[in-house]
Amino acid sequence: xxxxxxxxxxxxxxxxxxxxxxxxxxxxxxxxxxxxxxxxxxxxxxxxxxxxxxxxxxxxxxxxxxxxxxxxxxxxxxxxxxxxxxxxxxxxxxxxxxxxxxxxxxxxxxxxxxxxxxxxxxxxxxxxxxxxxxxxxxxxxxxxxxxxxxxxxxxxxxxxxxxxxxxxxxxxxxxxxxxxxxxxxxxxxxxxxxxxxxxxxxxxxxxxxxxxxxxxxxxxxxxxxxxxxxxxxxxxxxxxxxxxxxxxxxxxxxxxxxxxxxxxxxxxxxxxxxxxxxxxxxxxxxxxxxxxxxxxxxxxxxxxxxxxxxxxxxxxxxxxxxxxxxxxxxxxxxxxxxxxxxxxxxxxxxxxxxxxxxxxxxxxxxxxxxxxxxxxxxxxxxxxxxxxxxxxxxxxxxxxx
Numbered sequence: 001x002x003x004x005x006x007x008x009x010x011x012x013x014x015x016x017x018x019x020x021x022x023x024x025x026x027x028x029x030x031x032x033x034x035x036x037x038x039x040x041x042x043x044x045x046x047x048x049x050x051x052x053x054x055x056x057x058x059x060x061x062x063x064x065x066x067x068x069x070x071x072x073x074x075x076x077x078x079x080x081x082x083x084x085x086x087x088x089x090x091x092x093x094x095x096x097x098x099x100x101x102x103x104x105x106x107x108x109x110x111x112x113x114x115x116x117x118x119x120x121x122x123x124x125x126x127x128x129x130x131x132x133x134x135x136x137x138x139x140x141x142x143x144x145x146x147x148x149x150x151x152x153x154x155x156x157x158x159x160x161x162x163x164x165x166x167x168x169x170x171x172x173x174x175x176x177x178x179x180x181x182x183x184x185x186x187x188x189x190x191x192x193x194x195x196x197x198x199x200x201x202x203x204x205x206x207x208x209x210x211x212x213x214x215x216x217x218x219x220x221x222x223x224x225x226x227x228x229x230x231x232x233x234x235x236x237x238x239x240x241x242x243x244x245x246x247x248x249x250x251x252x253x254x255x256x257x258x259x260x261x262x263x264x265x266x267x268x269x270x271x272x273x274x275x276x277x278x279x280x281x282x283x284x285x286x287x288x289x290x291x292x293x294x295x296x297x298x299x300x301x302x303x304x305x306x307x308x309x310x311x312x313x314x315x316x317x318x319x320x321x322x323x324x325x326x327x328x329x330x331x332x333x334x335x336x337x338x339x340x341x342x343x344x345x346x347x348x349x350x351x352x353x354x355x356x357x358x359x360x361x362x363x364x365x366x367x368x369x370x371x372x373x374x375x376x377x378x379x380x381x382x383x384x385x386x387x388x389x390x391x392x393x394x395x396x397x398x399x400x401x
Contacts, residue, residue: 182337
């Protein structure tokens, strides 16, 4: 008898599962990540009592055709992320009326009509781009946080509760922006929430209209894990109960973490185009495999996105069929897997739907790191207060030596 054996060894680092949410063992912290190995065996006599198949090429071919190794790896990888992040939040005492990672809702929100007759203008065209912080403050803060001050930062936890509870330690933020640690799931969420606050603050005409909607990594992770994304409570809050008119957003961005690193996908609701923003696009090694992985991932996330839009809204602007896919070359420099997370954040901030308005280079990425970490420490809570106020004061009010 022949048996189909499918073995996957999946190595999961900081870039895919957040170890920044809660305190974990010293062995894991010292490496800044966790390596997981998954062995999935199907049809093995030790695991499955199956009727033997004797020299039947038709059955053998059917078995091989039904399996898609790329989809299997994508799904397994995403499921590990989901399980890991969910388990980290399971160790905390849940606050009442607060949504946590992975919380499900049995019912769907009441469907709304897509009322917007037009889309919001691009911030690059309307002149409503967020103003960069003063370079002198950024440099001063970068100098301060680069010192050996982990004892001061260890007591600081970033907490933000919309659309779901986020809890990240400040030391992990420092390690991932200035150290050798790659960007993880929860620190990516943290940065994107601050970016959203900056976009809202920059709207001169109406804070209710935004050109881009950046979905948090939860969306793509749950979608790639094969979960019913429309029933994820945090997704319902971000899309169906957004604080702005989401039907006026021309573009939807979503970060995605795959086995080869981070990337971002953009949906243009007017042109019906999906843009695959791959920070590793200049890396010739493994290009064919990455392309195949992106194509499968885009298909799954596209289906999940329009499932949510059609469930939450009546008469959405466009249908899910006949979408074009583009893979613009967003950089000419070769980046590594560990650098892909910061590159993804850079692309989401500076891709205007056609090109990178600020080129993605190693030099520019270093500047972007410094500016972004400064903004992350200026994250505001639901009442508009700086979450890290005492750290900002300690860094910026320190006397010059």
